[in-house]
Amino acid sequence: MSSRRNFIKKTGIAGAALASVPSFGFNILKKSAPEDVILGHGDYQYKLVKDWAELSAIRNPILNCHEMVMDSKGRLIMMGDHTKNNILIFDKSGKLLDYWGTAYPGGHGLTISKEDDEDMLFLTDSGWYLNKQGKWIYHNGRVTKTTTDGRVIFDIGHPQTIGVYKPGDHFCPTETAIGPNGDIYVADGYGMDYIIQYDANGKYIRHWGGKDNPDENYKLSNAHGVAIDYRKKNNPLVVCTSRNEQSFKWYTLDGKYVKTLHLPNMQVCRPVFDDTNLYAGVCWSQPKVGKTNWKDHTGFVTILDGDKVVSNPGGTAPEYENGQLQKSYQLQNKPILHGHDVCVDEDKNLYICQWNANKTAPLKLERV
Template sequence: MSTRRNFIKKTTAATAALAAVPSFGFTILKNNKPEETILGHGDYQYKVHNDWAQISSVRTPLLNCHEMQMDSKGLLIMIGDHPQNNVLIFDKSGKLLDYWGTAYPGGHGLTISNEGGEDFLFLADSGWYLNKTGQWIKHNGRISKTTTDGKVLFDIGHPQTIGVYESGLNFCPTEVAIGPNGDIYVADGYGQDFILQYSYKGEFIRKWGGHDNEDVNYNLQNAHGVAIDYRDKNNPLVVCTSRNEQSFKWFTLDGIYVKTLFLPNMQVCRPVFDDVNLYSGVCWSQPKEGKTNWKDHTGFVTILEGDTVVSNPGGTAPDYKKGTLQKSYQLENKPILHGHDVCVDEDKNLYICQWNANKTAPIKLERV
């Protein structure tokens, strides 16, 4: 790792092939100078920095930037699914400090757990990746706990191996959350839509969710994300994405249903909590007229205070009528293509990872 870091440091100034930044068609020229692009609403507005990430499209090519979190040192750690690199580490200026990993071709979920002052990564490989001819290939999904430089401490493999899943069922994990006692919550978001709970050692405890439950509140449709909501310090809850239902669902730490929050026309990804706020990428929405498919660019970002949507960077302003949230839509100029994850720094700036976005690096939204 030190050799690679030194090489990057020595060659950064000489790197000519920077990652291409697509033109979204929303920057306005004023007096022959680009005017600042501002996204969002109310107290949550942001200046867009499309060229934040300083990376080489030759040395560190990207396919999809899936998720990013900030570690205890203020570094931004991202997971993607390019066969040449799975994990990229940036400082807040966008400088690439390190990159590693080829063992996670379906790299999708990244969660940082600080244990005794040391950061560890929980990586989710969804079991799906694109080959060189553009075909989706299925392999075995996995969850790994690693050090920040990639040393694997243990894996959680297919639940079939411990009798939790029947033979033949796919296991395609998309996300991990770590509970207050170290319990590991795995979202099988591209597989069976269960939340699987393990001890901090990786020992299976229980599962819930899936489909066809007698109490439909327990059903999850595309359980894409999972996180712990600590906003009530005396009552932390597990929050699960049910993306095809355009909603988040809250459960107790042992899997008892609490509530559902429906977000019309927002197929949300993982919930990200910071202070009173919930942030989420919106991977898809439907336009006011016509229909789109999953490859079309229809995403944005949504921000909530409590259970109330207060801003939609890249989307239309939230609209409540008689207390009911109305549908939100992507802006016509598509400043954000597919919102897949949001990382929040201590200054409340946002870093947006996008899926299916023309190999775009993460973009920064600077709070104004």
């Protein structure tokens, strides 16, 4: 043992001596810190923070992080599909503040709206979930309006009950948007691909779209997302995702077609607006060579200024030729697996919810 102690003592002295020698520009003994992972392009670049959320996988398990919004208190509210805690509420440091929700096995969409100085949430249960045997199970989807602490205000159920759908038509809502007068727009993205408009009390007004619509301007294929575009203050528009067409489609508040924006190789989720920007998770893309299936990790995030793509965090830089956007691709090291939703805070940091991401919490992209 004495020889071992002498060895440690000698090597300790030698180490101290080496540490006192001038390095002349070389860090001889200092272990280099891992380099920051910077994602994105141009003025929209971000440092990747993987372990942002402080969560116990036992106490607060996650299956899929589907969507996230920020409330008026600056809290980040996430919707998932684990019925031990469908709703997780974080502060911006990633600390878990609260959790609730056990009744949404197909928990998917989350939208926030303010009414009389109180934040209201609109939750969508898509009606689909995987059981323990790995089999997809269907139950009737629904939209639920709640307070931020989970008190239910009302439900919007299957449109068959009001004669809009036929018996046997699946209602699988994936998203809602709230119009300037309180109207509720429901995207039936995993069902019949209609956008269904209700008033603020849940009374049916109209619907449009549909996967079998013969008019290409109104046809929606996987109407996964819906949002209100307020960038032109005097002319707000409803924006709908047609994910299988790799497109967003704009309509007036009463459902009249305005325009389509095609994003080659990007199967986008809902549009999220902040200032002049549109953010969207890209759930799937295809590689330059070969093909992938829906279970493979092929996603990233895209950012537009106006109608132009300016950055693709987790993906290749956007390229335009003769004014036409070319295909974008996921980076080979797959820093983002599936971009399902984007939440933007007041400092322009991004929080990325991922579907099918090995039960991981949201990522943070810190603006640089």
